[in-house]
Amino acid sequence: MSTPAVLNHDQDDADPRIWKIAAVVLLGPLMTSLDSTVVNVSLSTLGRELHVPLTAIQWVITGYLLALALMLPLSGWLVDRIGAKRLYLFCFTAFTLASLLCGVSSSAGALIGARILQGMAGGLIAPMAQMMTARGAGRHVAKVMGIMVVPVLLGPICGPTLAGVILQHASWRWIFFINLPIGVLATALAARILPNDELAVRVRSFDFQGFLLLSPGLVLLLYSLESLAAGASKVICLTGFAIAVGLLIGFVVHARRPGESALIDLRLFRNKTFSAAAWTQFLANSIAYGGQLLLPLYLLSVQRITPAETGLLLAPAGLGMLCSYPSMGFLTERFGSRRVSASGAFIALLGTVPFALFPFSGLPVWAICVALFVRGVGLGGISIPSIAAAYSSVPKETIPVATTAINIVQRLGGPVATTVLATFLHARTALPHGVSVTQLSWNAQAFSATFWLLCAFHVAAIFTALQLPLWARRNSLTNAAESEQAIEAVTE
Numbered sequence: 001m002s003t004p005a006v007l008n009h010d011q012d013d014a015d016p017r018i019w020k021i022a023a024v025v026l027l028g029p030l031m032t033s034l035d036s037t038v039v040n041v042s043l044s045t046l047g048r049e050l051h052v053p054l055t056a057i058q059w060v061i062t063g064y065l066l067a068l069a070l071m072l073p074l075s076g077w078l079v080d081r082i083g084a085k086r087l088y089l090f091c092f093t094a095f096t097l098a099s100l101l102c103g104v105s106s107s108a109g110a111l112i113g114a115r116i117l118q119g120m121a122g123g124l125i126a127p128m129a130q131m132m133t134a135r136g137a138g139r140h141v142a143k144v145m146g147i148m149v150v151p152v153l154l155g156p157i158c159g160p161t162l163a164g165v166i167l168q169h170a171s172w173r174w175i176f177f178i179n180l181p182i183g184v185l186a187t188a189l190a191a192r193i194l195p196n197d198e199l200a201v202r203v204r205s206f207d208f209q210g211f212l213l214l215s216p217g218l219v220l221l222l223y224s225l226e227s228l229a230a231g232a233s234k235v236i237c238l239t240g241f242a243i244a245v246g247l248l249i250g251f252v253v254h255a256r257r258p259g260e261s262a263l264i265d266l267r268l269f270r271n272k273t274f275s276a277a278a279w280t281q282f283l284a285n286s287i288a289y290g291g292q293l294l295l296p297l298y299l300l301s302v303q304r305i306t307p308a309e310t311g312l313l314l315a316p317a318g319l320g321m322l323c324s325y326p327s328m329g330f331l332t333e334r335f336g337s338r339r340v341s342a343s344g345a346f347i348a349l350l351g352t353v354p355f356a357l358f359p360f361s362g363l364p365v366w367a368i369c370v371a372l373f374v375r376g377v378g379l380g381g382i383s384i385p386s387i388a389a390a391y392s393s394v395p396k397e398t399i400p401v402a403t404t405a406i407n408i409v410q411r412l413g414g415p416v417a418t419t420v421l422a423t424f425l426h427a428r429t430a431l432p433h434g435v436s437v438t439q440l441s442w443n444a445q446a447f448s449a450t451f452w453l454l455c456a457f458h459v460a461a462i463f464t465a466l467q468l469p470l471w472a473r474r475n476s477l478t479n480a481a482e483s484e485q486a487i488e489a490v491t492e
Helices: 016-025 027-041 043-050 059-082 084-103 108-169 179-193 208-229 234-255 266-270 272-301 307-335 337-357 365-379 383-392 396-429 439-465 477-491
Strands: none
Touching (some): 016 179, 043 108, 059 108, 059 396, 084 179, 266 272, 266 396, 272 307, 307 337, 307 365, 337 365, 337 383, 396 439
């Protein structure tokens, strides 16, 4: 055998072989993103076709998200146990087969069950894509992720249109069957291109007690927060929230004892860089989901814009993200993680402030478009530099566990922010007795105050991003050497 070529991670451009891995890996998040968007848009049609109310068919989405949260803590242990390539192939195959089961379902119960299976596979795909990219890209992780995420963004942009075409010209079953060719192609390419990692597999005992504390705790926490934001019974939601917090505290106490055998090594958060990156990811998700909650409601109820026009006006935010993501690698390598991530949070704040400042007179259409585009550009600049900083701060052998930890923290940001903002908005929109103002004017005041609260999340994100290191570097030469061997396997 010839001696493997040595990759220089200090070179200006990422090794071309890394892009082969990225091209295969991104198919997983693209498939799950497109699937989620299409299903969300098709919810009312599914309820009508399967003859169930919206409250029942809503579990097509809720069941998927809860199953995703249930599996997320397992990703690090599974990678160490069976290897990244085997696990990724299994996830692709399972998600594709679950899509087939969704398409052939004859009842709402069968469809919800198949969606739960989809969520169990989908909960591992996104962290796996992130982890495998970080393993191979070295110090170029920001550049590679910045470019590979662009096709994934096409899912939310193209999904509604695709769903409309399918529902108008074909059976609802095709919203799931469209996953089949993508899944088959992705599985074949992954089997052919992704590097083997038998030598990287570590035998690690399964933390069963930790799993029984962490996974149900996360599921119950997300469910109670989302139910509270949706206006469900406060007593039930707060009881579920209290039980979830108790389970998570129990996991923290448990995880401090076994150390490396725990599902999540809590010692990672003693690392200031990793902790700052995790908080930045949490707040970035909070900002994104908070805007997705408030902006459509504001445009519909205060600006009095039709639903069709609202959809069009929200498009500039996605375009802004598409414009900023591809440049994140260059900007991070040129100016450093701290400057780019903090600048992104500040730019996103600039795009949010107008909605808090001018709720009464309303914003003209052109100003809404400009503000949302600026907000999208800023949102696209927060996450990737902080992820690059997080991976650069830990040894390569801990990347699977680090990926699990940072994805859990990140996914909690959305439900927490939407619950806080929805509860605050609901309290502010209640018109007090004896107040002689119009409901529209009172709603404008309520939205102004809630947007200022969202701005506070932005300010917090700026602060946490400023705690990131200026430059992200690998901790050891061993990391680079292992990464080189993984990439070299692609050409064997």
